[in-house]
Amino acid sequence: MSLLIKNASLPSGKKTDVLVEGGKISKIGSFSSNAEEKLDASGKLLIPGLINTHTHAAMTLFRGIAEDMELAKWLSSVxxxxxxxxxxxxRAGTDLAILEMIRSGTTCFSDMYFHMDEVAASVLESGMRAVLGYSMVDGGNAAGTQQSANEKKMNSELSIAEKFVKDWHGKAEGRITSSIPPHSIYLCSGELLKKSHQLSEKYGVVLHIHLSETRKEVFDCLKANGKRPSHYLDSLRVLSRRTVAAHCVWLTKEEVKLLAGKGVSASxxxxxxxxxxxxxxxxxxxxQESGMNISLGTDGSASNNSLSMFETIKFAALLQKNARWDASVASAESVFQAATLGGARALGIPAGEIKEGKLADLVLxxxxxxxxxxxxxxxANIAYAAHAGNVTDVIINGKVVMRERKVLTMDEEKIVERAQKEAERLS
Ligand SMILES: [Zn+2]
Structure with missing residues (x-):
């Protein structure tokens, strides 16, 4: 299968043609080709597909169920x-999420949730790329020792997560890779965290975890373990270049240095x-100073409520500028890179750039x-002015999945209708 994208403009302003063969970008420049499929990109901007490194896709069904609530109340509602x-x-929630993601230019997402076979089936059929894992929770460890609070629960969680890796890693023409996601330090025992790291090493897959999202998490960890969350994870030998830590809000400079040194990616x-x-x-x-890889995520639709990475790119920059009283931090270039190449690096996939040999995950x-x-x-237009509605065409693994705003791989009407129906059953 070959595809020729003709007359596209790159973010650098340069015009180019791009030939895609076998799911990869095989040639960039100005040329003619007798590719099987052609896409006229005149008047369009070609960018690498956006990569969402932290979400819980099926939470689309909870969009709007817990609004304007403080965190503890929100959490108990969800x-x-x-x-x-x-x-x-x-399945219905994930189909809806993938539809929204494709329509907003996302070509890969990293998901941690449950009933993950349903999520994988949705990825398989939709043509999406994803890094998926079963989110493990064993009740944590109130005593703060590194023993498991509930060994039976821990072992069953580990075996579900491992089975998912065995069943799905590398499937869907390689579009699905898997991860080992222990939920967080507050819902997982130390023993589960250690074993999660061993599994991620054994299979060579991403270890995906929530880290330092709230001050409460930090205070509780200090109280229970005498260490801040990153140091606690380090004491369990959990941190590595396979680790993708979601949120990373309440970190000290020392923790940033530690995480960067271990090769951890932030989402x-x-x-x-x-x-x-x-x-x-x-x-x-x-x-950035310490050379830590930075990527961006939306998190689930119960707390966002959108899956648009364009919004996330803009908010990422604006939050930094405002919090630092410095408009020069978090440049447009750096947040756009975090949403593309940074994401690909975090997830270990050769994408996020328009370069020969890279995966053909592209957006017009x-x-x-x-x-x-x-x-x-x-x-700057991409980072601060673009929105999901500007995306016209989406290519994943060399296949056109949306053309002129029509998603070709999914029945849009049916998916929206089914999601609405299933969401009504929740209440
Ligand atoms: Zn999350």
Whole structure:
């Protein structure tokens, strides 16, 4: 299968053709080709597909169920809803999420949730790329020792997560890779965290975890373990270059150095953090200074409520600038890179750049839309002015999954209708 993208504009302002063969970018420049499929990109901007490194896709069904609530109340409302969710509802919610993601230019997402076979089936059929894992929770460890609070629960969680890796890693023409996601330090025992790291090493997959999202998490960890969360994870030998830590808000400079030194990637989720009023802002300038890889995530739709990475890119920059009283931090270029190449690096996939040999996960944006004109700074237009509605075409693994705003791999009407119906059953 070959695809020729003709006359596209790059964020650098350069015009180019791009040939895609075998799911990869095989040639960039100006040329003619007898590719099987052609896509005229005149008047359009070609960007790498956006990569969402932290979400819980099926939570789309909870969009709007717990609004304008303080965190503890929000959490208990969401947990109540999660207890009742069935596998068909997870499927309906994930289908809806993937539809929204494709329509907003996301070509890969990293998900941690439950009933993950349903999530994988949705990824398989939709043509999406994803890094998926079963989110493990064993009740944590109130005593703060490194023994498991509940060994039976821990072992069953580990075996579900491992089975998912065995069943799905590398499936869907390689579009699905898997991860090992222990939920967090407050819902997982030390023993579960250690074993999670061993599993991620054994299979060579990402270890995906929530880290330092709230001040409460830090205070509780200090009280129970005498250490801040990053140091606690380090004492369990959990941190490595496979680790993707979601949120990373309440970190000290010491912790940033530690995480950077271990090769940990951060997934910043500014919209979710601000909506739940966690306060503060991730130390992005310090992360950049220490060479830490930074990526962006939306988190679930119960706390965002959108899955648009364009919004996340903008909020990421604005939050940093405002929190630091410094408009020069978190440049347009750096947040756009975090949403593309940073995401690919975090997830260990050869994407996030328009370069020969990289995966053909590409997005076309309407460069003539009123909000995208003029083109003094195309990158600033992408970071601060673009929105999901500007995305016209989406290519994942070399296959066109959306053409002229029509999603080709999914029945949009049916998915929306089914999600609405399944969501009504929740209440
Ligand atoms: Zn999350």
């Amino acid at each position: 947990r109540r809803a999660e207890m009742l969710v069935t596998p068909p509802q997870i 910043l989720n500014p919209v979710s953090n601000m909506k739940l009023a966690g306060g503060g802002a991730s130390p992005m300038p310090e992360m 944006v309407d460069a003539a839309a009123p909000n995208m004109v003029p083109s003094h700074s195309i990158v």
